[in-house]
Amino acid sequence: MSEKTPRAKMMPAPRRLLARVRDLMAASGTAEERLDHIAEIVAADLVAEVCSIYVRRAGDIIELFATRGLKPSAVHNTRLRIGEGIIGDIAAMARPFALADAQEHPSFAYRPETGEEVFRSMMGVPIIRSGRVIGVMAVQNRTRRNYNDEEVESLQTVAMVLAELVAGGELIDPKELLPADGLATAPLRLEGLRLNGGIGIGQALIHRPHFRIERLVAEDADVEQGRLQTAFIEMHGAIDDMMMSESMQAGGEHRDILETYSMIARDQGWLKRMEEAINAGLTAEAAVQRVLDDMRARMAKVTDPYLRERVYDLEDIAHRLLQHLLGAPSSPDLTRYSDGAILIAKSLGPAQLLDYDADSLSAVILEEGSPTAHVVIIARALDLPILGRVKGILDRISDGDPLIVDGDRGQVFVRPGDDIRQSFLDTKRIHEERREHYNALVPLASETTDAEHISLLINAGLLVDVEQMPLLGAEGIGLFRTEIPFMMRTELPSIEDQTEMYQRIIEAAAGQPVTFRTLDVGSDKTLPYLESEDEENPSMGWRAIRVGLDRPMLLRRQMRAMIRAANICKTDISIMFPMITEVAEFQAAKVLLDREFISEGGNVYVRAGAMLEVPSLLFQLPQLLEQVDFLSIGSNDLMQFLFATDRGNPKLSDRYDTLSPAALTMLKGIAVQCLRTDTPVTVCGEMAGQPLEAMALIGLGFRRLSMASPGIGPVKEMARSLNVANLSDFMTPLLDGSEHSLRGKLRSFALDHGVAV
Numbered sequence: 001m002s003e004k005t006p007r008a009k010m011m012p013a014p015r016r017l018l019a020r021v022r023d024l025m026a027a028s029g030t031a032e033e034r035l036d037h038i039a040e041i042v043a044a045d046l047v048a049e050v051c052s053i054y055v056r057r058a059g060d061i062i063e064l065f066a067t068r069g070l071k072p073s074a075v076h077n078t079r080l081r082i083g084e085g086i087i088g089d090i091a092a093m094a095r096p097f098a099l100a101d102a103q104e105h106p107s108f109a110y111r112p113e114t115g116e117e118v119f120r121s122m123m124g125v126p127i128i129r130s131g132r133v134i135g136v137m138a139v140q141n142r143t144r145r146n147y148n149d150e151e152v153e154s155l156q157t158v159a160m161v162l163a164e165l166v167a168g169g170e171l172i173d174p175k176e177l178l179p180a181d182g183l184a185t186a187p188l189r190l191e192g193l194r195l196n197g198g199i200g201i202g203q204a205l206i207h208r209p210h211f212r213i214e215r216l217v218a219e220d221a222d223v224e225q226g227r228l229q230t231a232f233i234e235m236h237g238a239i240d241d242m243m244m245s246e247s248m249q250a251g252g253e254h255r256d257i258l259e260t261y262s263m264i265a266r267d268q269g270w271l272k273r274m275e276e277a278i279n280a281g282l283t284a285e286a287a288v289q290r291v292l293d294d295m296r297a298r299m300a301k302v303t304d305p306y307l308r309e310r311v312y313d314l315e316d317i318a319h320r321l322l323q324h325l326l327g328a329p330s331s332p333d334l335t336r337y338s339d340g341a342i343l344i345a346k347s348l349g350p351a352q353l354l355d356y357d358a359d360s361l362s363a364v365i366l367e368e369g370s371p372t373a374h375v376v377i378i379a380r381a382l383d384l385p386i387l388g389r390v391k392g393i394l395d396r397i398s399d400g401d402p403l404i405v406d407g408d409r410g411q412v413f414v415r416p417g418d419d420i421r422q423s424f425l426d427t428k429r430i431h432e433e434r435r436e437h438y439n440a441l442v443p444l445a446s447e448t449t450d451a452e453h454i455s456l457l458i459n460a461g462l463l464v465d466v467e468q469m470p471l472l473g474a475e476g477i478g479l480f481r482t483e484i485p486f487m488m489r490t491e492l493p494s495i496e497d498q499t500e501m502y503q504r505i506i507e508a509a510a511g512q513p514v515t516f517r518t519l520d521v522g523s524d525k526t527l528p529y530l531e532s533e534d535e536e537n538p539s540m541g542w543r544a545i546r547v548g549l550d551r552p553m554l555l556r557r558q559m560r561a562m563i564r565a566a567n568i569c570k571t572d573i574s575i576m577f578p579m580i581t582e583v584a585e586f587q588a589a590k591v592l593l594d595r596e597f598i599s600e601g602g603n604v605y606v607r608a609g610a611m612l613e614v615p616s617l618l619f620q621l622p623q624l625l626e627q628v629d630f631l632s633i634g635s636n637d638l639m640q641f642l643f644a645t646d647r648g649n650p651k652l653s654d655r656y657d658t659l660s661p662a663a664l665t666m667l668k669g670i671a672v673q674c675l676r677t678d679t680p681v682t683v684c685g686e687m688a689g690q691p692l693e694a695m696a697l698i699g700l701g702f703r704r705l706s707m708a709s710p711g712i713g714p715v716k717e718m719a720r721s722l723n724v725a726n727l728s729d730f731m732t733p734l735l736d737g738s739e740h741s742l743r744g745k746l747r748s749f750a751l752d753h754g755v756a757v
């Protein structure tokens with residue numbers, strides 16, 4: 001039975017509670033006495049029988065420090081691990097819990113020393129400071145009680161003020177709040193996710209968006225509302241200025257990203273929440289921080305990567321707002337980082353990165369981050385190595401620590417020894433020399449020693465990738481992953497937006513052929529504006545052309561925009577469909593393409609192709625080849641389905657080899673059939689960009705390889721040192737073998753014949 005609380009009548013306004021907490025914090029007496037008083041007044045104010053305050057201690061323990069209502073003897077005796085019991089869960093998840101019946105909650109852990117068995121309901125919030133949970137505050141009631149949002153917010157607001165007392169150094173030694181290995185000075189190697197390659201050597205520059213908020217409780221709410229409004233207007237002016245800057249005027253993803261960012265900044269919902277926080281008694285800056293903490297906590301539960309990434313944008317905006325409120329300098333001084341600065345942050349928004357002078361940065365490391373985060377796209381455009389998901393790095397380093405970022409292998413060396421540093425300096429120099437060496441190859445023909453021409457194309461997903469094409473000497477775009485620009489937007493781009501997007505790509509390709517792949521969404525690539533369901537096996541689920549055929553308007557509008565862009569640019573294009581599993585699917589997609597072509601009055605040639613990524617299609621290859629203008633082998637997916645091996649599972653990454661007799665025999669069959677029917681065929685999976693694999697593909701008969709741009713130079717060098725006739729003779733008998741892999745033999749061939757792999 002739920003208890004109707006008399007709170008609505010009795011409770012003083014949240015501001016009064018906050019003011020009392022503030023007064024208590026400043027009162028005389030020991031910190032523990034003040035903590036006791038706070039527990040007392042919060043319990044009274046929220047009409048709760050219990051109010052307890054837990055503080056985080058060394059070793060990831062949460063210890064009861066003050067209580068009103070539980071047995072006093074439990075203070076300092078009740079200790080929970082982070083993640084243990086409901087209190088431990090609140091600390092682990094950094095989010096509030098409001099439970100009408102806590103004892104039925106699966107995490108409930110009964111502690112007899114507290115005497116809490118008589119209390120049924122519980123509301124608890126994390127005490128957070130600088131993004132770290134440093135304690136938990138909870139209230140309990142004897143009967144079932146449904147705590148409302150306003151009550152949760154009140155408790156969160158008090159917890160925010162309380163954070164200052166907990167972190168103040170009187171209750172525990174602040175060093176305890178550092179992680180177990182603290183600021184070790186020993187060298188350390190950390191791993192992360194490769195987001196942009198390259199080597200960065202320099203000193204740690206910790207991004208400090210944490211403003212010191214001195215005044216938390218407002219004297220006059222109207223004054224604070226005015227300050228917030230002024231800061232809001234100033235911030236928008238600054239964002240508009242950023243968008244008007246020269247580099248943004250050129251258009252492209254930079255600008256799209258900032259436009260999305262500016263749209264998010266204008267969202268009225270969060271402004272309203274800040275205004276409410278001010279009405280609850282906080283200063284403008286504390287209100288910004290409160291709403292930000294709250295949003296972070298809510299987002300911790302969200303698994304959708306797209307939504308999680310938008311939090312980084314919101315954090316960026318909130319910090320910008322704090323800058324306007326607190327007058328912090330907007331651009332850090334990088335002159336003391338003589339070796340170049342390596343920027344380290346939990347997460348970064350795109351504009352936050354642009355605040356730094358890019359010439360002084362040598363790399364970026366994020367504790368979070370993912371390949372489609374806006375900041376990653378900006379870093380790629382600036383040619384900065386960037387690593388994501390480097391867990392715990394902020395806890396392990398200090399400003400100015402020497403660091404090495406290996407963006408190619410996804411690792412960071414913290415305070416490396418002289419030998420490691422020297423070896424990376426050498427590697428970096430070799431990289432630079434190699435880059436120069438590959439640049440020198442650009443004007444040379446992509447031809448084997450026996451005069452076979454090998455077409456080298458790029459895989460792209462962003463305009464910045466296409467803009468690099470002329471510098472690489474690539475012959476065109478073999479795969480443009482159109483879902484990438486879709487993933488960067490908050491809503492489905494209109495036909496006009498899409499037309500402009502495709503037009504920019506065709507123009508940037510400057511006359512070189514462009515192959516657009518229609519949306520390959522689903523699996524791990526979700527769009528916030530497109531329905532998606534949790535699937536048991538998303539890579540074998542509702543994705544790619546399956547989505548396109550079930551939602552034909554989505555596919556038709558995309559193809560219409562591509563045809564329009566091609567018409568405007570008076571340029572032929574190729575369109576291919578991902579994950580075609582049977583010929584009938586290609587036919588169905590082609591019918592839609594033809595319909596769009598006719599209704600648009602296409603005055604250019606639009607070739608239609610299929611991606612071969614699903615083994616079933618191998619058994620219909622003759623029929624398929626009669627109908628397609630070209631074929632593209634998506635070897636990443638094809639191999640995962642051939643070997644029944646998840647392409648993203650690191651445990652299996654070395655289990656089967658793409659250079660095994662089985663895989664190579666299959667590929668050879670495709671090459672032979674394409675040659676026989678005179679069908680252009682490209683390999684566009686990762687293997688095409690690796691010199692040894694690319695050598696094998698050429699040996700099997702492939703002449704068109706599409707790859708991520710860093711592969712172009714090395715593959716070209718390999719091709720120019722290869723005699724295809726020799727290699728084919730060498731490979732043919734090997735395909736009948738029963739070995740696990742032909743990698744070793746192919747490498748020996750390369751060594752013996754001076755092929756640069």
Ligand code: PEP
Nearest residue numbers: 634635636637684685686
């Ligand atoms: C592939 O599967 O090989 C391919 C090129 O497509 P994606 O990697 O985008 O799935």
Ligand code: MG
Nearest residue numbers: 613634636637
């Ligand atoms: Mg694929």
